[in-house]
Amino acid sequence: MRLQRNDNRWRMENLKKDLKEMLVRDLKLQDINPEEIGNDDPLFEQGLGLDSLDAVELVVLINKHYGLQIKDMEEGRVAFASVNALADFISEHRDTSTG
Amino acid sequence: MKQTVSQQIKKKLEWLGHCFFYTVLVLGGQRAAYCFLYPVIFTYVLCGRKIHRATAPYFRRRFPSHNRLALRLDVFKNVLSFGKVLVDRGWMGLNPKAELSGRFADSEKLRAVIREGRGVVVLLAHVGNWQTCLVRLKALNVEVHALMEFDQERVSKHFFELRGEKPFNIIDVHGFLGGMIEATAALQKGDMVLMMADRLHQGRSASVDFLGSRANLPIAAYHLAATAGSPVVVLFAAKTGRKNYSLAIWDIFYPGRSGREKREEFVHCAQRFSSALEKYVEQYPYQWYNFFDIWAQ
Numbered sequence: 001m002r003l004q005r006n007d008n009r010w011r012m013e014n015l016k017k018d019l020k021e022m023l024v025r026d027l028k029l030q031d032i033n034p035e036e037i038g039n040d041d042p043l044f045e046q047g048l049g050l051d052s053l054d055a056v057e058l059v060v061l062i063n064k065h066y067g068l069q070i071k072d073m074e075e076g077r078v079a080f081a082s083v084n085a086l087a088d089f090i091s092e093h094r095d096t097s098t099g
Numbered sequence: 100m101k102q103t104v105s106q107q108i109k110k111k112l113e114w115l116g117h118c119f120f121y122t123v124l125v126l127g128g129q130r131a132a133y134c135f136l137y138p139v140i141f142t143y144v145l146c147g148r149k150i151h152r153a154t155a156p157y158f159r160r161r162f163p164s165h166n167r168l169a170l171r172l173d174v175f176k177n178v179l180s181f182g183k184v185l186v187d188r189g190w191m192g193l194n195p196k197a198e199l200s201g202r203f204a205d206s207e208k209l210r211a212v213i214r215e216g217r218g219v220v221v222l223l224a225h226v227g228n229w230q231t232c233l234v235r236l237k238a239l240n241v242e243v244h245a246l247m248e249f250d251q252e253r254v255s256k257h258f259f260e261l262r263g264e265k266p267f268n269i270i271d272v273h274g275f276l277g278g279m280i281e282a283t284a285a286l287q288k289g290d291m292v293l294m295m296a297d298r299l300h301q302g303r304s305a306s307v308d309f310l311g312s313r314a315n316l317p318i319a320a321y322h323l324a325a326t327a328g329s330p331v332v333v334l335f336a337a338k339t340g341r342k343n344y345s346l347a348i349w350d351i352f353y354p355g356r357s358g359r360e361k362r363e364e365f366v367h368c369a370q371r372f373s374s375a376l377e378k379y380v381e382q383y384p385y386q387w388y389n390f391f392d393i394w395a396q
Contacts, residue, residue: 044276051302051303052276052277052302052319053279053302053303053319055280056279056322056323059279059280059287060287060327069284069287070284071280071281072280072281073274073275073281076275080276
């Protein structure tokens with residue numbers, strides 16, 4: 001049980017690291033390193049300063065890398081709140097889609 | 100916000116004007132409403148200043164050789180044409196049997212693009228009777244989404260909801276992240292997304308040549324299409340007679356496929372849209388309803 005919890009935590013940490021790298025690499029964020037992004041930093045406006053066009057890329061990237069679709073603004077509002085929120089969204093929906 | 104007395108009177112007069120035209124439409128039909136348009140618009144153009152200020156940036160560039168009097172006549176023709184489009188919309192909304200007949204010459208081209216299955220971004224402009232023509236898109240058997248402002252939604256709602264047929268789903272541009280999440284999801288499903296591309300409200304833009312001067316046009320549509328891998332179709336409608344219209348594709352292109360650097364690519368796309376719009380206003384100079392100085396932005 002404890003082993004499984006540790007494994008889950010390790011997976012989530014890896015997922016967050018991957019997401020931060022993806023944000024910096026694919027959205028071509030300048031002057032920022034993946035490690036500098038806080039897990040709870042807002043992704044849009046204040047925080048990382050992404051805008052609506054970055055949201056378009058992010059929707060496509062999530063679909064491409066994780067096979068998940070963010071369908072509407074309500075889902076987007078929750079998933080794009082921070083790296084933590086995005087990781088939770090991916091992990092939850094990936095688990096659902098794999099049964 | 101509290102309104103001044105003159106604003107309240109203006110609002111009341113506008114409301115009375117609407118009631119008057121709807122009564123005429125119900126009792127006399129489209130032709131009767133057109134007849135009333137002439138004196139109303141003549142007075143409006145003769146006495147009003149706002150409409151001249153709003154249309155001058157366009158007409159000074161479209162007809163640079165026109166003198167003051169000719170420009171006044173241009174404004175009259177322009178507002179009259181706009182009035183007729185509004186009458187048509189009301190007439191079709193109030194009368195279930197009312198129909199405009201038109202041709203969509205390039206419908207097969209659009210069907211072919213839809214069949215590619217990567218979604219389609221359809222670019223529109225504030226020209227011609229675009230809202231009434233959108234009914235034709237129903238026949239394409241694809242789900243249509245329109246990225247619109249709330250005000251525009253109210254206008255179109257008026258027409259489509261009175262008729263009980265809404266040919267598209269509205270995505271509010273003032274929603275979270277400008278409605279871009281829904282628009283992307285729609286393209287990923289292979290749906291059609293309609294966007295107005297001739298007026299910049301917010302966000303990134305490109306400076307392009309339009310009627311001999313530089314104008315800033317939005318580039319969100321090209322970014323959206325390039326990211327989703329979708330083609331862009333420039334579609335304009337024109338009123339060609341009392342009950343006739345024509346719907347045509349003015350350009351089709353694929354943003355992001357040219358190998359250019361992104362920024363340069365989007366400027367190129369905006370220029371292609373602007374060139375298509377320029378060709379349109381050469382053919383239909385009085386069907387320009389973008390009463391806004393797009394060159395001053």
